[in-house]
Amino acid sequence: xxxxxxxxxxxxxxxxxxxxxxxxxxxxxxxxxxxxxxxxxxxxxxxxxxxxxxxxxxxxxxxxxxxxxxxxxxxxxxxxxxxxx
Amino acid sequence: xxxxxxxxxxxxxxxxxxxxxxxxxxxxxxxxxxxxxxxxxxxxxxxxxxxxxxxxxxxxxxxxxxxxxxxxxxxxxxxxxxxxxxxxxxxxxxxxxxxxxxxxxxxxxxxxxxxxxxxxxxxxxxxxxxxxxxxxxxxxxxxxxxxxxxxxxxxxxxxxxxxxxxxxxxxxxxxxxxxxxxxxxxxxxxxxxxxxxxxxxxxxxxxxxxxxxxxxxxxxxxxxxxxxxxxxxxxxxxxxxxxxxxxxxxxxxxxxxxxxxxxxxxxxxxxxxxxxxxxxxxxxxxxxxxxxxxxxxxxxxxxxxxxxxxxxxxxxxxxxxxxxxxxxxxxxxxxxxxxxxxxxxxx
Amino acid sequence: xxxxxxxxxxxxxxxxxxxxxxxxxxxxxxxxxxxxxxxxxxxxxxxxxxxxxxxxxxxxxxxxxxxxxxxxxxxxxxxxxxxxxxxxxxxxxxxxxxxxxxxxxxxxxxxxxxxxxxxxxxxxxxxxxxxxxxxxxxxxxxxxxxxxxxxxxxxxxxxxxxxxxxxxxxxxxxxxxxxxxxxxxxxxxxxxxxxxxxxxxxxxxxxxxxxxxxxxxxxxxxxxxxxxxxxxxxxxxxxxxxxxxxxxxxxxxxxxxxxxxxxxxxxxxxxxxxxxxxxxxxxxxxxxxxxxxxxxxxxxxxxxxxxxxxxxxxxxxxxxxxxxxxxxxxxxxxxxxxxxxxxxxxxxxxxxxxxxxxxxxxxxxxxxxxxxxxxxxxxxxxxxxxxxxxxxxxxxxxxxxxxxxxxxxxxxxxxxxxxxxxxxxxxxxxxxxxxxxxxxxxxxxxxxxxxx
Numbered sequence: 001x002x003x004x005x006x007x008x009x010x011x012x013x014x015x016x017x018x019x020x021x022x023x024x025x026x027x028x029x030x031x032x033x034x035x036x037x038x039x040x041x042x043x044x045x046x047x048x049x050x051x052x053x054x055x056x057x058x059x060x061x062x063x064x065x066x067x068x069x070x071x072x073x074x075x076x077x078x079x080x081x082x083x084x085x
Numbered sequence: 086x087x088x089x090x091x092x093x094x095x096x097x098x099x100x101x102x103x104x105x106x107x108x109x110x111x112x113x114x115x116x117x118x119x120x121x122x123x124x125x126x127x128x129x130x131x132x133x134x135x136x137x138x139x140x141x142x143x144x145x146x147x148x149x150x151x152x153x154x155x156x157x158x159x160x161x162x163x164x165x166x167x168x169x170x171x172x173x174x175x176x177x178x179x180x181x182x183x184x185x186x187x188x189x190x191x192x193x194x195x196x197x198x199x200x201x202x203x204x205x206x207x208x209x210x211x212x213x214x215x216x217x218x219x220x221x222x223x224x225x226x227x228x229x230x231x232x233x234x235x236x237x238x239x240x241x242x243x244x245x246x247x248x249x250x251x252x253x254x255x256x257x258x259x260x261x262x263x264x265x266x267x268x269x270x271x272x273x274x275x276x277x278x279x280x281x282x283x284x285x286x287x288x289x290x291x292x293x294x295x296x297x298x299x300x301x302x303x304x305x306x307x308x309x310x311x312x313x314x315x316x317x318x319x320x321x322x323x324x325x326x327x328x329x330x331x332x333x334x335x336x337x338x339x340x341x342x343x344x345x346x347x348x349x350x351x352x353x354x355x356x357x358x359x360x361x362x363x364x365x366x367x368x369x370x371x372x373x374x375x376x377x378x379x380x381x382x383x384x385x386x387x388x389x390x391x392x393x394x395x396x397x398x399x400x401x402x403x404x405x406x407x408x409x410x411x412x413x414x415x416x417x418x419x420x421x422x423x424x425x426x427x428x429x430x431x432x
Numbered sequence: 433x434x435x436x437x438x439x440x441x442x443x444x445x446x447x448x449x450x451x452x453x454x455x456x457x458x459x460x461x462x463x464x465x466x467x468x469x470x471x472x473x474x475x476x477x478x479x480x481x482x483x484x485x486x487x488x489x490x491x492x493x494x495x496x497x498x499x500x501x502x503x504x505x506x507x508x509x510x511x512x513x514x515x516x517x518x519x520x521x522x523x524x525x526x527x528x529x530x531x532x533x534x535x536x537x538x539x540x541x542x543x544x545x546x547x548x549x550x551x552x553x554x555x556x557x558x559x560x561x562x563x564x565x566x567x568x569x570x571x572x573x574x575x576x577x578x579x580x581x582x583x584x585x586x587x588x589x590x591x592x593x594x595x596x597x598x599x600x601x602x603x604x605x606x607x608x609x610x611x612x613x614x615x616x617x618x619x620x621x622x623x624x625x626x627x628x629x630x631x632x633x634x635x636x637x638x639x640x641x642x643x644x645x646x647x648x649x650x651x652x653x654x655x656x657x658x659x660x661x662x663x664x665x666x667x668x669x670x671x672x673x674x675x676x677x678x679x680x681x682x683x684x685x686x687x688x689x690x691x692x693x694x695x696x697x698x699x700x701x702x703x704x705x706x707x708x709x710x711x712x713x714x715x716x717x718x719x720x721x722x723x724x725x726x727x728x729x730x731x732x733x734x735x736x737x738x739x740x741x742x743x744x745x746x747x748x749x750x751x752x753x754x755x756x757x758x759x760x761x762x763x764x765x766x767x768x769x770x771x772x773x774x775x776x777x778x779x780x781x782x783x784x785x786x787x788x789x790x791x792x793x794x795x796x797x798x799x800x801x802x803x804x805x806x807x808x809x810x811x812x813x814x815x816x817x818x819x820x821x822x823x824x825x826x827x828x829x830x831x832x833x834x835x836x837x838x839x840x841x842x843x844x845x846x847x848x849x850x851x852x853x854x855x856x857x858x859x860x861x862x863x864x865x866x867x868x869x870x871x872x873x874x875x876x877x878x879x880x881x882x883x884x
Binding site for chain 2: 612699
């Protein structure tokens with residue numbers, strides 16, 4: 001999954017989508033996950049990094065990650081991968 | 086060398102239903118008795134005043150009144166620690182209660198205010214207008230608070246149609262028959278709750294006075310205005326200062342009988358006989374306050390001096406037949422500024 | 433190495449009218465301890481959910497209320513309103529502070545006697561007193577507040593039969609300018625019912641008219657109506673003085689003082705707008721003192737305030753069961769606290785605080801209870817930090833009515849514990865077990881067996 005081009009995230013957690021003019025506010029975990037996604041890491045790599053650093057179980061993170069991705073999709077911030085037939 | 090004061094002002098929402106903050110800041114900038122730097126207090130990130138840097142030196146977001154005075158006080162302590170505020174002028178009806186509650190805490194921090202008392206603030210509420218009129222011998226439209234739609238069908242014993250159906254805080258509709266009144270009753274009560282206020286309909290022209298009372302019954306300032314251009318939200322987009330002795334007498338009577346403290350706006354209706362009815366008392370400056378400054382009564386400046394405990398001489402005159410014509414102005418703002426206020430609450 | 437505290441990733445669209453982060457209740461500190469006792473420890477020992485009563489807060493609130501009245505009026509007596517919270521430990525804290533008992537049923541009457549309250553220090557209110565109840569109360573010389581004429585005639589009959597003089601007052605209802613007017617209890621002042629009842633009592637010569645009582649409403653957000661009510665009761669007292677040369681011993685102003693909770697739909701929080709004890713005291717005492725009651729015969733002022741005395745002292749601790757999103761994308765959180773034990777969430781916006789550290793990031797959340805029932809909503813709209821399943825929350829100001837109006841519905845009712853002033857925990861009501869419920873059930877013989 002890829003973050004849309006041109007989307008900039010500042011350290012304050014302010015995210016602007018220049019294509020739509022919409023802006024968002026992220027918490028620090030949100031910034032972290034988005035940055036890892038931007039680096040091209042896949043879910044398994046992100047999960048490993050986060051669960052190693054933070055006190056969270058794989059299942060909890062999995063659930064929260066999916067919820068987060070759902071919001072990114074809902075707000076058109078990620079390129080939705082075409083479902084393979 | 087004039088004194089240098091830090092003055093915090095809210096109501097920076099210079100939008101189509103505007104708060105008076107930007108106009109107040111203009112008045113303060115033009116004050117002769119002091120130099121000021123203005124601190125903006127905002128609730129939302131897109132209040133235009135936040136971005137008017139020539140007028141407003143720096144803006145801080147503050148918590149909504151619904152969060153409670155404890156949180157508001159914390160936030161003001163923080164702002165005060167950076168800015169060292171001399172005077173706060175709150176400009177929203179909805180926030181006044183909180184600031185009145187905090188008056189002594191603010192004073193202890195060295196922040197001065199000049200606000201109505203809680204009793205004055207409560208007494209002038211729409212629901213209490215009848216009692217207010219009786220107590221101070223001021224003509225008000227007859228009104229009655231009702232709690233039950235069933236009461237509408239006996240209103241004809243006391244009121245003649247058409248009558249006005251009003252919400253506790255906002256909304257007003259003219260009803261020509263009980264069926265309409267009942268419809269408005271449900272419409273308004275579902276939004277603003279009970280009671281609903283039934284008010285005699287006064288046919289006539291609307292006039293306004295803004296002014297300032299010193300709390301001892303003296304009239305420090307008063308400027309009557311007639312709206313000339315009214316937006317679809319009922320706001321004046323243009324108006325003219327008028328010399329109406331009757332309105333000034335009524336204002337003087339209002340002040341000497343209530344000993345009103347602070348700024349106010351009286352909304353008046355003049356009927357066919359030329360009698361004025363008091364429709365509403367707003368316990369703050371109106372959005373058109375700059376007209377008062379422009380015709381020679383700098384009310385914002387006088388408020389600051391009263392707040393600082395100084396003797397303020399009453400304004401004796403003002404220029405009549407001066408108009409204010411409002412215009413809107415598009416600023417070009419970088420998203421960085423918006424980010425700054427939205428993410429950090431300061432700009 | 434210890435891992436860092438986790439908070440779930442969150443993203444929120446910035447809209448021009450959204451509350452800024454300085455406008456949210458997340459400014460609250462987490463509530464990890466109640467009066468020095470760790471919330472986690474309470475849950476470990478007594479489970480979740482669990483009610484916690486702060487003894488310190490009860491005593492402090494009581495002293496505040498007493499100070500407000502006694503500094504303005506020479507003779508003040510509180511009576512604890514049993515229906516507000518009749519857990520005996522709670523009642524006894526009030527009795528230790530000097531409160532008498534105010535009861536509205538035989539059950540509560542017997543409970544007060546059981547707690548050791550002298551019968552002549554029990555005020556018996558309410559419309560439902562049976563002949564048996566009245567016989568007992570008359571024999572015990574309890575203070576009977578007459579609600580209707582049927583009750584008066586029963587009392588008269590008992591007095592004639594037993595030759596005991598009942599100690600009575602009448603409850604008076606009146607127009608104090610508030611809506612709704614509570615005219616279903618007692619005798620009306622304006623239409624002369626009250627005077628009629630007083631005349632009957634005085635003419636009967638069979639009972640002692642010791643007081644006048646009113647209770648004008650509930651959750652009164654302004655103090656003025658109490659001034660009106662006190663003036664009207666004082667007026668009756670003056671009338672009795674003039675007509676019968678009779679002096680009543682007390683004026684009972686009832687209860688109805690608001691606590692600091694915020695009612696649903698209120699714009700400003702209750703802690704900012706609701707009157708203080710001083711506000712109520714000022715109106716009540718000045719109305720009595722300024723009346724024509726002769727100063728040598730100034731009556732006692734009785735107060736029966738319940739809610740304002742106990743609400744702040746009650747906490748309800750619970751646990752997040754799950755986080756979900758509604759069909760519209762709104763965050764919803766399910767707690768193990770439902771309306772069955774938090775009845776007051778129907779009319780209050782209860783303050784909810786996480787019991788562990790959190791950041792300033794929040795989400796607009798709908799809080800559901802655990803019941804399999806659509807009306808089980810604790811808060812429709814609250815800005816809450818990002819809670820994880822298993823996190824604990826503390827709900828504030830739940831001391832009044834919840835522990836008397838709660839329902840055993842779908843699940844069992846939890847433990848109630850009290851934190852003493854020395855930070856010791858005592859169980860004051862055990863958590864229910866299956867037998868608390870099934871012991872009262874009887875299964876007819878033919879329904880005992882079945883095959884599936």
